[in-house]
Amino acid sequence: MIRRLVVCSTVVALCAFLPGLSVAAGGDASPGAPPGDTKAPPLDPDTPVLRINGREVGEIWYERSLAQTAAELEPASEAHGVNNAMVREKAMERLIEQELLYDLATRQKIPGLDEEVERRFRAFVERVGGEEEFKKQLAAQGMEERHVRHIIRRELANAWYVENVIGRDVTVTEEEARSYYEAKKAQEYVHPEMRKIYQILAAASRGKEAALARLAEVRRRYEQGEGFGPLAQEFSDEPASRLQQGFIGYRARDDLPPQVAEACFSAKPGELTPVVETRFGYHVFLVTEIVPPESRSFEEVREEVFQKAREVKLKRAVEAALKQAGREAKVEILLPH
Numbered sequence: 001m002i003r004r005l006v007v008c009s010t011v012v013a014l015c016a017f018l019p020g021l022s023v024a025a026g027g028d029a030s031p032g033a034p035p036g037d038t039k040a041p042p043l044d045p046d047t048p049v050l051r052i053n054g055r056e057v058g059e060i061w062y063e064r065s066l067a068q069t070a071a072e073l074e075p076a077s078e079a080h081g082v083n084n085a086m087v088r089e090k091a092m093e094r095l096i097e098q099e100l101l102y103d104l105a106t107r108q109k110i111p112g113l114d115e116e117v118e119r120r121f122r123a124f125v126e127r128v129g130g131e132e133e134f135k136k137q138l139a140a141q142g143m144e145e146r147h148v149r150h151i152i153r154r155e156l157a158n159a160w161y162v163e164n165v166i167g168r169d170v171t172v173t174e175e176e177a178r179s180y181y182e183a184k185k186a187q188e189y190v191h192p193e194m195r196k197i198y199q200i201l202a203a204a205s206r207g208k209e210a211a212l213a214r215l216a217e218v219r220r221r222y223e224q225g226e227g228f229g230p231l232a233q234e235f236s237d238e239p240a241s242r243l244q245q246g247f248i249g250y251r252a253r254d255d256l257p258p259q260v261a262e263a264c265f266s267a268k269p270g271e272l273t274p275v276v277e278t279r280f281g282y283h284v285f286l287v288t289e290i291v292p293p294e295s296r297s298f299e300e301v302r303e304e305v306f307q308k309a310r311e312v313k314l315k316r317a318v319e320a321a322l323k324q325a326g327r328e329a330k331v332e333i334l335l336p337h
Helices: 009-017 059-077 084-105 113-127 131-141 145-164 174-189 208-223 228-235 239-243 258-264 302-328
Strands: 048-052 055-058 194-203 247-252 276-278 281-291 331-333
Touching: 048 059, 048 084, 055 059, 055 084, 059 084, 084 145, 084 302, 084 331, 113 131, 113 145, 174 302, 194 208, 194 228, 194 239, 208 228, 208 281, 228 239, 258 276, 258 281
Parallel strands: none
Antiparallel strands: 048 055, 048 331, 194 247, 194 281, 276 281
């Protein structure tokens, strides 16, 4: 029986188990489960949920698509009102697309496919801890080896078809590449000014007066010539940066909370910032290096630009091919309404 939009604990474990099977370029396994009741009847992997050109698609693939889709849509669930019905619809659309593509791929003779499936299957078994551990996990999921092999086969076949059939004639001209570069330049090819930043944190749990007194002692000793690194190791309440003598990385203005960015990007190299209050407590920062903004020219990133521009064109070509395949295929959704 097909269940409500829930993914039981075994399926959640399966989805954590499956990402290693995203063996083809563009593999899409992503763990995750939609919100809701976590109790459900045991999974029957082969209960058909979809029929494409007479070929039945089992429930296990719908559950996998549900988990992937729910994980991707989760960040938007509150902001945009994504609900279970939307996730179900998107998951079925995703599954239909994957199966339409696989239907197209299976019409081709893919060289070396059987051998590559077996090689990747064996590699995966070793990656999860060997034959005994693999069988134990399969039993816990109610799965069989054939399901795992099918995941590998479908992803490899689909990736091969996209690149060697749909993508065979997808090329990028010089003009298209330059157009892509100009459109993406500000986002991808211009690096903003960066600052090398260190910090010492006096935690809010110390209380404001005690925290400020602690940072005043830091300032006094730093101005008398003590190194910031040793002072961070002695005084900072932030464990991760304390281990690195206060170093928190090279940061752009947009990487930082506004009040921290204002302090750090106003400071001169070598001088401590005024105390900055955040929800974590009270901070002083030290900037030791300013890295000026840098723009990479088209020629510097030429190869990358051509590749990314082709990925955009290939995605559109895949969408067009699937749209055409959907018009020509007989698609039957077997889920109850």
